[in-house]
Amino acid sequence: MAHHVRRRTAAALAVICATSLAAAPAAAADGPDAAALMAAVEDHCGENGCHDILPPGQNGNATLVDILGNQLFGTRPAHSSDQLDMYDDLLHDYQGLDDAGLDSYFMDASFGVAEGDVGREYSPRDDVSIIRDDSYGVPHIYGETREGTMFGAGYAVAEDRLFLMDVLRNLGRGELTPFAGGAEGNRSFEQMLWSTAPYTEEDKQAQIDRVAASGERGAQALADVDAYIEGINAYIDASQERNDYPGEYVLTGHKNAVTQEGEIEHFKPTDIVGIASMVGALFGGGGGGEVQSAVIKLAFQNQYGEEKGAELWQAWRMENDPEATVTVDGDFPYSGTPEDPVGQVLPDEGSVEPYDIVHDEQGSAGGDGSAQAAASQQSTAEGDEQVSDLPEEDRADLEAKAEEGDLEAAEGIFNEGVLPADLAEPRGMSNALLVSGEHTASGHPVAVMGPQTGYFSPQLLMVQELQGPGISARGASFPGTSFYVQMGRGTDYAWSATSAGQDITDTFAVDLCEPDGSDPDTSSRGYIAQDGSCTGFEELTVENAWEPTVADQTPAGSYRLTALRSEFGLVESFATVDGDPVAFVQRRSTYMREVDSIIGFQKFNEPETITSAEEFQKAAGDIGYAFNWHYADAEEIAFMNSGANPVRAEGTDPNLPIAAGSEAGWQGWNPEDNGADYTPLEQHPNTVGQDYLVNWNNKVGRGYTAGWGSGSVHRGDLLDGRVSALIEEGHDFTKSSLTRVMMEAGHTDLRGEQVLPVLLRALEDADTSDPQVAEAVAALTAWEEAGAPRREAARGDGSYQHAEAIRIMDAWWPLLVSAQFQPGLGEGLYTELTRAVQVDETPFGDGGHKGSAYQYGWWSYVDKDLRSVLGEEVEGPLGEQYCGAGDAEECRTLLVDTLADAAATPAEEIYPGGDQVAADTVVHQPLGGINMWPIAWQNRPTYQQVVEFEGGRG
Known part of the structure; x- marks a missing residue:
């Protein structure tokens, strides 16, 4: 204080x-x-x-x-x-x-x-x-x-x-x-x-x-x-x-x-x-990013040739990886890449120009935030003085x-x-753990769940x-x-809900034009409408100006925000396709339909409507946002994925831009209110009565939408592995034992639990005679055997158990990823891929203090490539071997060299101030005038329920 x-x-x-x-x-x-x-x-x-x-x-x-x-x-x-x-x-x-x-x-x-x-x-x-x-x-x-x-x-x-x-x-x-x-x-x-x-x-x-x-x-x-x-x-x-x-x-x-x-x-x-x-x-969107995906595909083709590049792009995309953990049993194909795409569009290389909605900006970005930063760390007091x-x-x-x-x-x-x-x-930070009554001490389902x-x-x-x-x-x-x-x-x-993120957003390429018939270019602000006319983009503009205030002393400034809207969607960028200028516009199925989901939430609150798991699923079907809904009563657990999933015409590739004038696109689409035909409820991932359900924003079902890097290693494995193992052992869950599972996963380093074992296997036959490397391997081995925790031995200790191993892993991971993949991918392609999937997401990364970690990273890429190079079985491989150019001995040498560099990296170069625990701590950022004290890092929902019903209405 x-x-x-x-x-x-x-x-x-x-x-x-x-x-x-x-x-x-x-x-x-x-x-x-x-x-x-x-x-x-x-x-x-x-x-x-x-x-x-x-x-x-x-x-x-x-x-x-x-x-x-x-x-x-x-x-x-x-x-x-x-x-x-x-x-x-x-x-x-x-x-x-x-x-x-x-x-x-x-x-x-x-x-x-x-x-x-x-x-x-x-x-x-x-x-x-x-x-x-x-x-x-x-x-x-x-x-x-x-x-x-x-x-x-x-x-x-x-x-x-x-x-x-x-x-x-x-x-x-x-x-x-x-x-x-x-x-x-x-x-x-x-x-x-x-x-x-x-x-x-x-x-x-x-x-x-x-x-x-x-x-x-x-x-x-x-x-x-x-x-x-x-x-x-x-x-x-x-x-x-x-x-x-x-x-x-x-x-x-x-x-x-x-x-x-x-x-x-x-x-x-x-x-x-x-x-x-x-x-x-x-929290309820999903999809988009098709232009970025197209740029990455072009980069693959430049690096490997058109045919091989397209194959590798598909492997790295991991839209339906066979090794990915899923929440719901069964196949639910949606938004996959078609065998014979129609209306598919790729921009010319280097032609994409992102559209900036900010115009006529004046003024500076303001203070350095020192007052707020100091205030948020101000107090370590407990209670409500x-x-x-x-x-x-x-x-x-x-x-x-x-x-x-x-x-x-x-x-x-x-x-x-x-x-x-x-x-x-x-x-993408919420999680849910639900276990059916067959595996609980009471015979009634138990749930620990919440949004982050x-x-x-x-x-x-x-x-x-x-x-x-x-x-x-x-x-x-x-x-x-x-x-x-x-x-x-x-x-x-x-x-409860977790963000699902399935593909409810597509990108369309609309041809640009000039009203006077002259040749257009990417600066043109007219487009070819459905009726064939040259129509100007609608400008949605707000004029904003601000003055310094007591709370925000940013110097006075002003700017104009102008979004460009076409009947096909909102402009994201401009480019050329085969030399012709286009605008890439995004269309989200819930745009102009934000209010529609009110009906589903209304039903959730009505006991006379929610009389069973099936009725809950029907209610969830009235929600247009992309969420995974988890349900428990005294008899059953259930799951329902919600979202206004547009029905796409046969041959439409939702992973790349779509030509607006082609036969590809959304069936039944009405540009007046953005309505369309949507996939029926039964085609969304759903289940009633499954043994258990876990979700940490992971892939929800086979064949269903998944983002880049959703493969063999995902944060959801931290939950799924623990719950499934306990069920296999015959454990009878209680509310507290399921809470313990959640909390153990909530302080576990995903890399340490899921990827470090294969790294250590690779190092078994490597030359680790250097004392610093040998000590690093010993520390990492002990940490992995302990379950890879990021946790103090006791509250307020000021240092983590296995602090040295954690420091080494935090330094090693980015060095490892770069050395493993950049030589084979090439600098350009590697850089584009890191824009689609960040290399690492640690508790302290990107400014830290936000709690959630390990949702996005190259975990699956590292894991699959190392197993492939070591000759282990890999389903859904990357298509090429990258570590050491596929040579196991060269790969081991690469691992040893990068590990040596990591072991020699001081904490001051990794963590702000060199303090590992302080760098990870969760800080409640002020959305008002009251600050809070920091708490220990935990990967956990912010609102969380622990529930078990003894009976019901019959």
Whole structure:
């Protein structure tokens, strides 16, 4: 801590101004009897049957006094960090975990609030009551009417995430920088979303109107949204009247702390569409990248010749690798490369010009983020020391600073952006472990599962319970779309999701033209439309300007964001094909259809609809986003892959660009609303009653979409190998034993467990007489035999077990990959492949501190090539042998040489500051004004459930 927090004195504490209250009173109303409504709710979790957790804490709102207190004294609002140590503790304690101990590491996720645990009970209007439990501040919302329930959900989410929601809606408008400042993180994220989901207000409203008119469910869903927005806006009005609104509005210049001038804008339905599009783009998309794939194919053909190059490109693509671990048994062919492609397009070599949506940029990227970086490491305190815990003189000082507008303590807290740049990276971090009752001690299925949405303060998700007519659920939702629980539990069932990433995005090549008939080139901004006319691209433009604020001191600047839209899709790049200019445009099946998925989520929350695993699968089929859905009740486990998978015309190659004017493409496609024919539910990977299900964003089924490098080694192997081995041994799983499996995999180095064994086999016959090499081999061998952990022996040790082996592996891997493959591939092809699949993804890589690791890397390439060179059996080989040009002795020499270099690499050249443990630590990046302390590295979902139902509704 920057300042020592002095404990509460024995004297009674004076109450400071309303702006510092951790739990402000709700609007007064005579609500329904929450206790009676709670008693009527049916719950089949049984004793200790349902748990969940979402660090750092439920409360994501902070007043100006709270923020100043955090910056000056390290205090935090109540319930903003009380789940953080629980989450971290499991890593250190899991080996002794039993079912009775789950309460120490997870919240009780039963419905209702236990007697004696009621923190606040209030009614923002007369047909809904909200109870916040005293333990963690989770809102339990009980509505007498459906409308009241949704209103309560809106009021509660605004209490917990108002400023974050405002950030997200402005992001959805493409206007984050004028709202929150011009920092690099804000601009990067703003540009990413505007390039993938640029919408006018009319576009958003058209989606709403279409779904509302689609039938009874659509009309109900939009009525739910309207009531939800009313609740949000009611809280906005009440908080401004009380002057206890989030302090970030002052720090970003939207409210004046002294005069209280300025208004927080009310939400409207189109804002919800914008937030949904952000969620879909980050977590529910899939496909795309066809231009990059084409460039790589050309590079293969340049290196090996046309025929051989095409074969090797296909081998490295690994779209259906026979050695890949899959989640679901059976074949589910989709989006594979056809034998006789039609309409396939390759750009001319070197002709691709990426389209930059940024125009007329001015101003600098802003500060170096030092204030935020320092703040995020500020405190290692545990618990929820609040402003009210400070001595009276300190509290009075904070109050005076807020009243006088003395905000120096909060200067620069958003210098890196209120949304960090790496949040815009593709997400693939969630996992799920489900075991059928046949292999559990109780005879009922057990599930440990959750999404990994990154580590932020406040968290991107929030937890709530919704109880009202037709609705009964508890779990996590994205703020701004939390009118339904998106992942959680119902009366006698639970569900969760991982990002699937199957191919719902294609790239089309459209011919460019000039309206006057002159010869076009890649600077032309007209294209040949379906009717044969030369049509100008539609320009979707936002003009953004920003000024320095207290929180973001980036110098003033401005720019224009302009996305180009054709009837075929959004422009990604320009190029020539056989000398003729084209635009490559991307078409995502959920573009202009962001609202459609609302129906599936609506059903998930309805016990009368979800009466079996099969009914859950049908509901998941109404979700257009690409997700893997996992389900458990008292009798069955099930899996369903969702997504609006377009039916492609025969011969269409979805892995490369498609000629827009050809017979290839999407069947039944309507350019007016981007509708198309979609593959039926049964063709998506699905199962009911499989022995076990594990998924860590790995390939879900044979023949189904897989990304580059999805082969013999994947992070999912860390889960699959452990669960399958225990089943083979006859282990009867419990909630705690399955949690232990998850946690063990969550601190394991994938390279050390899955690839190091073949490296060590190769070194057995190598000359390792050099003492430094011999010591390195011994250290790596001991680490591999211990299970390749990245974990301290005890919390706070400051160094990893097997620290030397980990240092060597971290240094060795990039040296090894380059030496193994670059000579054979050639520098150009090798570089292009590293753009498709990064070489390594360690906990500390790319700035580190993000938790998730080992999703993307060259694990399979290294593994397959080494086994091939050593003469071991390889299914789906790479087509060529690369290590030592295929000579086993030369390969061993290469391994020894690179290992020697790695062993000689000091820690200071690998880790920032040379501190291995500190480099790996997870840091919750601020999405508001409250910072958290770092926790130990763990590869684990951020929201996580542990569930086992004892029975059901029959």
